Amino acid sequence: xxxxxxxxxxxxxxxxxxxxxxxxxxxxxxxxxxxxxxxxxxxxxxxxxxxxxxxxxxxxxxxxxxxxxxxxxxxxxxxxxxxxxxxxxxxxxxxxxxxxxxxxxxxxxxxxxxxxxxxxxxxxxxxxxxxxxxxxxxxxxxxxxxxxxxxxxxxxxxxxxxxxxxxxxxxxxxxxxxxxxxxxxxxxxxxxxxxxxxxxxxxxxxxxxxxxxxxxxxxxxxxxxxxxxxxxxxxxxxxxxxxxxxxxxxxxxxxxxxxxxxxxxxxxxxxxxxxxxxxxxxxxxxxxxxxxxxxxxxxxxxxxxxxxxxxxxxxxxxxxxxxxxxxxxxxxxxxxxxxxxxxxxxxxxxxxxxxxxxxxxxxxxxxxxxxxxxxxxxxxxxxxxxxxxxxxxxxxxxxxxxxxxxxxxxxxxxxxxxxxxxxxxxxxxxxxxxxxxxxxxxxxxxxxxxxxxxxxxxxxxxxxxxxxxxxxxxxxxxxxxxxxxxxxxxxxxxxxxxxxxxxxxxxxxxxxxxxxxxxxxxxxxxxxxxxxxxxxxxxxxxxxxxxxxxxxxxxxxxxxxxxxxxxxxxxxxxxxxxx
Amino acid sequence: xxxxxxxxxxxxxxxxxxxxxxxxxxxxxxxxxxxxxxxxxxxxxxxxxxxxxxxxxxxxxxxxxxxxxxxxxxxxxxxxxxxxxxxxxxxxxxxxxxxxxxxxxxxxxxxxxxxxxxxxxxxxxxxxxxxxxxxxxxxxxxxxxxxxxxxxxxxxxxxxxxx
Numbered sequence: 001x002x003x004x005x006x007x008x009x010x011x012x013x014x015x016x017x018x019x020x021x022x023x024x025x026x027x028x029x030x031x032x033x034x035x036x037x038x039x040x041x042x043x044x045x046x047x048x049x050x051x052x053x054x055x056x057x058x059x060x061x062x063x064x065x066x067x068x069x070x071x072x073x074x075x076x077x078x079x080x081x082x083x084x085x086x087x088x089x090x091x092x093x094x095x096x097x098x099x100x101x102x103x104x105x106x107x108x109x110x111x112x113x114x115x116x117x118x119x120x121x122x123x124x125x126x127x128x129x130x131x132x133x134x135x136x137x138x139x140x141x142x143x144x145x146x147x148x149x150x151x152x153x154x155x156x157x158x159x160x161x162x163x164x165x166x167x168x169x170x171x172x173x174x175x176x177x178x179x180x181x182x183x184x185x186x187x188x189x190x191x192x193x194x195x196x197x198x199x200x201x202x203x204x205x206x207x208x209x210x211x212x213x214x215x216x217x218x219x220x221x222x223x224x225x226x227x228x229x230x231x232x233x234x235x236x237x238x239x240x241x242x243x244x245x246x247x248x249x250x251x252x253x254x255x256x257x258x259x260x261x262x263x264x265x266x267x268x269x270x271x272x273x274x275x276x277x278x279x280x281x282x283x284x285x286x287x288x289x290x291x292x293x294x295x296x297x298x299x300x301x302x303x304x305x306x307x308x309x310x311x312x313x314x315x316x317x318x319x320x321x322x323x324x325x326x327x328x329x330x331x332x333x334x335x336x337x338x339x340x341x342x343x344x345x346x347x348x349x350x351x352x353x354x355x356x357x358x359x360x361x362x363x364x365x366x367x368x369x370x371x372x373x374x375x376x377x378x379x380x381x382x383x384x385x386x387x388x389x390x391x392x393x394x395x396x397x398x399x400x401x402x403x404x405x406x407x408x409x410x411x412x413x414x415x416x417x418x419x420x421x422x423x424x425x426x427x428x429x430x431x432x433x434x435x436x437x438x439x440x441x442x443x444x445x446x447x448x449x450x451x452x453x454x455x456x457x458x459x460x461x462x463x464x465x466x467x468x469x470x471x472x473x474x475x476x477x478x479x480x481x482x483x484x485x486x487x488x489x490x491x492x493x494x495x496x497x498x499x500x501x502x503x504x505x506x507x508x509x510x511x512x513x514x515x516x517x518x519x520x521x522x523x524x525x526x527x528x529x530x531x532x533x534x535x536x537x538x539x540x541x542x543x544x545x546x547x548x549x550x551x552x553x554x555x556x557x558x559x560x561x562x563x564x565x566x567x568x569x570x571x572x573x574x575x576x577x578x579x
Numbered sequence: 580x581x582x583x584x585x586x587x588x589x590x591x592x593x594x595x596x597x598x599x600x601x602x603x604x605x606x607x608x609x610x611x612x613x614x615x616x617x618x619x620x621x622x623x624x625x626x627x628x629x630x631x632x633x634x635x636x637x638x639x640x641x642x643x644x645x646x647x648x649x650x651x652x653x654x655x656x657x658x659x660x661x662x663x664x665x666x667x668x669x670x671x672x673x674x675x676x677x678x679x680x681x682x683x684x685x686x687x688x689x690x691x692x693x694x695x696x697x698x699x700x701x702x703x704x705x706x707x708x709x710x711x712x713x714x715x716x717x718x719x720x721x722x723x724x725x726x727x728x729x730x731x732x733x734x735x736x737x738x739x740x741x742x
Contacts (some may be wrong), residue, residue, distance in 0.1 A: 127596070130593075131604045160639060
């Protein structure tokens with residue numbers, strides 16, 4: 001807070017928007033100008049604290065802000081104009097909402113007196129965004145702007161995080177009308193007080209149940225990453241020698257290279273993770289939500305398991321799967337309390353039972369173990385991901401698009417740190433990968449930032465290659481090019497007798513030339529032996545964007561794959577094997 | 580099962596739309612909905628009648644809680660409670676029907692609040708079942724218009740839903 005002795009500053013609504021962002025500590029604003037936000041852009045121009053990134057399409061601005069939030073844990077901020085600017089941001093807002101990512105989206109609006117008149121570039125953004133954001137607000141008086149922005153950040157970043165939309169009519173930002181500026185240091189809302197600590201009685205109950213388990217599993221999701229609780233989770237798993245599985249959103253919250261890690265679970269989860277879940281007598285679910293891509297048929301889900309469910313959102317508990325011991329609270333303080341209790345009790349799990357359980361898990365591990373045909377003459381996408389992991393030492397930020405390549409990256413990269421795996425899990429937004437990689441690279445310029453994509457997804461936001469040139473974003477694009485919408489094709493192979501209805505990508509551009517046209521480096525890889533030299537060259541070009549167009553086996557499928565309608569452990573293991 | 584959910588909501592624009600939108604979005608039922616500001620002008624009180632199994636009702640109350648503008652809520656079915664609904668019925672009332680409608684309204688403790696040469700408008704307050712019963716009792720009398728307010732509910736005894 002500014003000192004009381006200082007005279008109150010008088011600012012226009014436009015200047016207040018930018019000043020409030022600066023006071024909130026925002027470094028980058030991602031956006032695209034237009035009529036309704038021109039006053040705000042002018043205020044932005046007249047200061048240097050908040051820097052603006054001009055994208056080529058508003059959707060990219062939202063994904064950049066979203067990915068920054070996923071990497072840093074802090075809300076990303078977007079500024080777009082009214083009408084089409086706002087509607088173009090909708091996919092990005094929905095993407096962030098589905099994955100509980102904190103974001104503040106400022107949308108311009110026509111002047112207050114024109115609202116409802118079908119004015120030029122008017123759209124009811126509050127109405128449109130209502131079901132896809134955590135909260136939205138409209139500015140009615142310019143002097144309310146600082147308080148509204150503070151409230152937006154508070155709501156976006158607390159409790160179960162999510163995007164917040166602020167709709168700002170143009171007349172709220174008129175430069176000649178100034179108002180006293182004061183940025184509140186905190187907000188209190190009588191109607192919104194997220195629970196932080198878990199119920200101690202429930203936590204005790206959970207520990208007792210855990211200590212009597214003979215076949216336990218720890219199932220951890222994105223809540224552990226957004227809750228900054230990877231260290232606590234890892235410690236708990238190691239103290240109790242628990243097998244750990246991660247959801248797609250949770251990858252990296254427990255080190256993949258550790259022997260207790262048994263892989264991702266769910267539709268394309270590992271054989272051992274899905275088997276271990278199915279046979280477990282206790283499931284400790286932390287910051288995960290029993291999504292339909294995890295559970296398969298809920299009626300056949302883990303028949304013998306007692307379920308402990310820790311989540312900040314009470315509505316996530318017992319929504320699809322009934323929890324026997326629900327704990328509502330932030331995962332970090334709950335895990336800390338569990339660790340303290342365990343230390344006091346000095347008890348361990350039954351070691352004979354655990355030994356037997358681990359033997360069983362290791363047997364399951366041997367069944368499939370993430371194998372693929374590594375002798376095949378064509379490049380395998382799994383191999384490409386393994387090599388990318390090798391060259392980046394497993395430390396890169398991997399930003400993925402959506403499809404087969406996303407699953408291969410999730411399965412084969414091996415994430416050892418949280419906040420490094422950045423993908424659209426809930427909404428499954430194709431076109432997410434490149435802007436996401438840009439948002440991360442801008443904020444972590446020294447890190448290796450990889451965009452794993454396919455020839456389908458990359459073309460959904462390929463215009464951003466231009467933004468990359470403008471801001472010197474040295475992203476490495478791994479385009480797993482199989483000439484098909486791979487995941488659609490896989491389903492058509494499996495369920496529609498290989499009738500490829502519109503899943504074939506005819507008339508693909510020459511991606512190498514395209515990258516060059518945008519001022520970047522393009523490398524085509526068609527043979528396995530070209531891969532490593534190409535990767536080496538790409539990652540040596542530190543500050544350059546390199547587009548690696550890698551031609552892979554078009555026939556490859558993602559396995560394991562759960563059999564629809566089955567239990568967790570019913571899976572296809574290859575084109576010819578099933579459980 | 581039928582549930583009556585009472586909600587204290589910030590009296591702000593968009594709050595009601597958000598709440599109603601939640602029901603549409605998640606496929607929950609709204610059988611009736613009443614809403615008006617309370618003695619504290621910053622708060623609206625809303626009574627919502629819905630139905631669903633226990634799991635659905637639990638989700639409804641949890642999802643409602645998540646809305647930023649929802650200050651407090653209670654499922655009135657959890658404890659003894661009162662419910663009332665107001666109905667205005669305009670019926671054709673001529674000849675012998677005139678007496679019949681009057682008698683029926685008296686039996687149900689309704690009031691005739693508007694009279695023309697050929698119509699009566701009856702006001703009736705009670706539970707939804709009672710209002711349904713009155714409509715049935717009017718069988719044979721042509722009903723011209725029915726307006727029902729939806730249910731308002733409150734807990735019995737000292738229990739309150741307040742700040």
